[in-house]
Amino acid sequence: MSSKNKYLDLLAKEYPTIGETTTEIINLEAIMNLPKGTEHFLSDIHGEYDAFQHVLRNGSGNIKEKINEVFSERLSTKDRNTLATLIYYPEEKIKNLSETIDETQEMDEWYRLTLSRLIELCVYVASKYTSSKVRKALPVEFAYIIEELLSKDTSFPNKEDYYNEIIQSILSLDRAPQFITAISYLIQRLVVDHLHVVGDIYDRGPYPDKIIDTLMDHHSVDIQWGNHDILWMGAASGSAVCIANVLRISARYNNLEIIEDAYGISLRQLLTFAEMTYTQEVTEGFYPKIDKEEIDFFEEEIRQITKMHQAIAIIQFKLEGAIIKRQPNFKMDDRMLLDKIDYEKGTISINRKIYPLTNTYFPTIDPENPYQLTKEEESIVERLIYAFKTSERLQKHISYLYNKGSMYLTYNDNLLFHGCVPLNEDGSFMSFKIRKNTYSGKALLDKFEEVLRKGYLTRDKENKEKHLDIIWYLWTGASSSLFGKKQMTTFERYYIEDKETHEEKKNPYYNLRNDVTTCENILNEFGLDSTKGHIINGHTPVKEKRGEDPIKAEGRMIVIDGGFSKAYQHTTGLAGYTLLYNSFGMQLVSHQPFTSVKHAIEDEFDIVSTRRVVDREMERKKVRETDTGRRLTEQVKDLKILLTAYYEGEILQKIKKKP
Known part of the structure; x- marks a missing residue:
């Protein structure tokens, strides 16, 4: 029996008569003539649950x-x-x-x-x-x-x-x-028929777990992973360095409750170690970011968080050094800074220039072997790995991210991704070698996604490090499509006052994305029609109050991260962009900051939103012209072949006898 006949036999089991087959053809043809459903695009939510909920509720x-x-x-x-x-x-x-x-x-x-x-x-x-x-x-x-x-x-x-x-x-x-x-x-x-979340659910804001719970109850959603999301995905997979980064960021933004209360991961050992080891009072560089006008914290609690913050940061720098040593293809030797410190003079040498350190207190670093973890630090790391891998709620949430997520998505002629497609200065696709092969463009993002999935699936296997190291590279590497910068200057921002050292040079993509030809090349690379497709991008806050336009390259590129995170709003001048795409076209929506649910209910305060038409359809778009319509068209073709087989007697109807 041919594969065609096998397929028709299977189809006949679902539509066993001419009448049922005809009815389904009529039904599908009718559906394809309905107006296209509304798509809703959000990005860079960063744990801001209340604002996210409000935008979701009001569409x-x-x-x-x-x-x-x-x-x-x-x-x-x-x-x-x-x-x-x-x-x-x-x-x-x-x-x-x-x-x-x-x-x-x-x-x-x-x-x-x-x-x-x-x-x-x-x-x-x-x-x-x-x-x-x-x-x-x-x-x-x-x-x-x-x-x-x-x-x-x-x-x-x-x-x-x-x-x-x-x-x-x-x-x-x-x-x-x-x-x-x-x-x-x-x-x-x-x-809203379908929701797209274009990355960064986690970090900065206090309730990413509640956002995931809400998404799990949503009727139709997809997620494109952001750099902060994959950091948590790596942590849940057992990456020690990703765990250290997660804890450092949570301490920095005073969100350690997400670790302890939401995911049940004890930080007692880390706290005890920090208290006993970091006995000197540190500078303000490790103070948590707290809005003192809104939140009243005990001075002792701030002191504890500050010590934990410094302790986990040093552990992170040591763990990163170990990866850079064993992964020379990452070409990140310039990120190994602990061995560039003169511990007696309290200075550091970067690019042949000497800088004084703002904090010279390093009680766990051996100057002769600065990347070696102490026995206490090793014990903390081992226990944290176990805790992250066995947190039931965290694993449930991360499993959902893997099931619903991807590095990028092509959907209804649009290309969705969080960060960038790494480019060289001339606009060509940047290449990166992973083990024996070199990848660029779409192939690079596909390979990154494969590594992410294998890292999670092999989290209990002995050779898991080869995948976990690359997950960390996705967080901080120059060729990462999620990071999109030459280097991450975390150490410099903590320890060096000179802001020259804080600069993180962006990938050429972020300048070239203003160019129509560049955007068309990217759309073509991902198999889309560059004359009607759009790139929908998150990751970089749009500085509207400085005149930056979220619509770029004559409408080919739309950037929808305007700053849900409160930490960004003083530079962006607003509280987020979202995008709507219905049968009439695309509308970019800019939002003013959300105050509170209480204010919204009692005073009937809604987020002040401004709409801007991005692309208007000449004729109202129907389901037939969407990805769903293309799938339904194929189904109709198959059903018509089945109908012909019934009429010609190739397949017999299975008419049920009346009782």
Whole structure:
């Protein structure tokens, strides 16, 4: 039997009759003529859970836009804002309103009016989907009721009493709050068909774990790994140097709770070691970044974090030196600085220039063998590796990142990646040798992804270091598509005052991405049509207040990291870019800083968002023109071949007998 016949036999099991095959062809053809679903792009969330949640709940302003389209002529601005806030935070807003309305009758009237508005809005946002897709999205508890209400036809009065009685029963059974909550979340679900997270969920902000939990519950999402994400992926795989970097950054931004509370990893041994070993008070270089106006910390707690910060930083520098020694192909000898220190004079030699150190306290470094871990440091590292590899919640989250993530993604003619495609000064693709082979362009990113996956899969194997070393290189190496700089000057920023040494020269990509030809070459390299595709990029905060434009190369390149992280907002001048891509085209959305959930609910404060058209479709884009449409087109072709086989008797129908 040929492979074609085998395939048709398998297809016939799913569609065993002419009638069922014909029905599916009609169904798929109809779906392909629906408007393209809305894609929502976020990047560089950096643990800022509240701001992330708000942008996710409001669909980057998409919900308010739908409310305006339906109710702009009938509701005041205040009423539209109240409805929007209710949809974003239904439980909290209902509780807030119920505390201000005393009369039961008045509250029931509010419920009745609100239910009517929510149902009307839900009908509108559901209109671009098939009934089947909407049905699958319905909350289980109220699925039948919502489906009935969504099918209401106002042009025929025959069932008006039926619909009114449904609403009355919801009120009389005291289920209005639960029903309003369910339909609000359904509206959130329907305004965005698919979510893209273009890297950096972790570090800086306090709640990356909550962000992962939220994404795990999302109906349709993909993730392109960021440099901070792969650092945690390496740590969960057992990379000691990635673990040290994770702890150092967490200490620097005062987020050690993510390690201890969220992931249950004890830092007691590290704290005890730091307290006993680093007995001198260190300079402010290792003080955690704390907004003293917002958070009240005990002085003793700051002191402990500062000591742990320095202790883990020194461990990190030692571990990095060991990798650089055993991986000469990384060409990172200039990053070995502990042996360039004159410990007696308190100076360091970098590029034949002598710099004084701001901190000369190195109690664990042997000047004769500066990269050697002490026995206590070795014990700490071993215990931390075990703790990271056995943290159940961390492993669950990192496994999700591997399952849903990738180094890059081609999706609906667009190329999504977090950092860069490493380039040489002339615009050619930078090459990098991994073991015996040399890679560049798309092949390099594919190889990096292969190494990342093998590093996780082989985390309990003896030869895991060959993969884990490259994962660390992805964090800090010159040819890394995620780092995108010549070198990471972490040591200099801690120990040298002269800012000349702090410079981290960017890969030529970041200048060349303004050039149309460069962007077209990159799109072509990844198999996309450069005349209509876009590169959607994160990683580098867009300094809008300095005049930087997030839309580059005549629209071929869109950078959507505007600074979710509070640590960046003083330089970017805003709180993040997001991108929407619906059937009418692309819109770039810039956001002002999010204050608090309480402010959003009580004062009906929404993030002030500004939309900017990136690319407008000449004709409304349909599902047929998307990646999904291309897959459905192939399915229709196969089903038509099956249909012909039924008609010609090559395959017999399997008609079920009536009982």
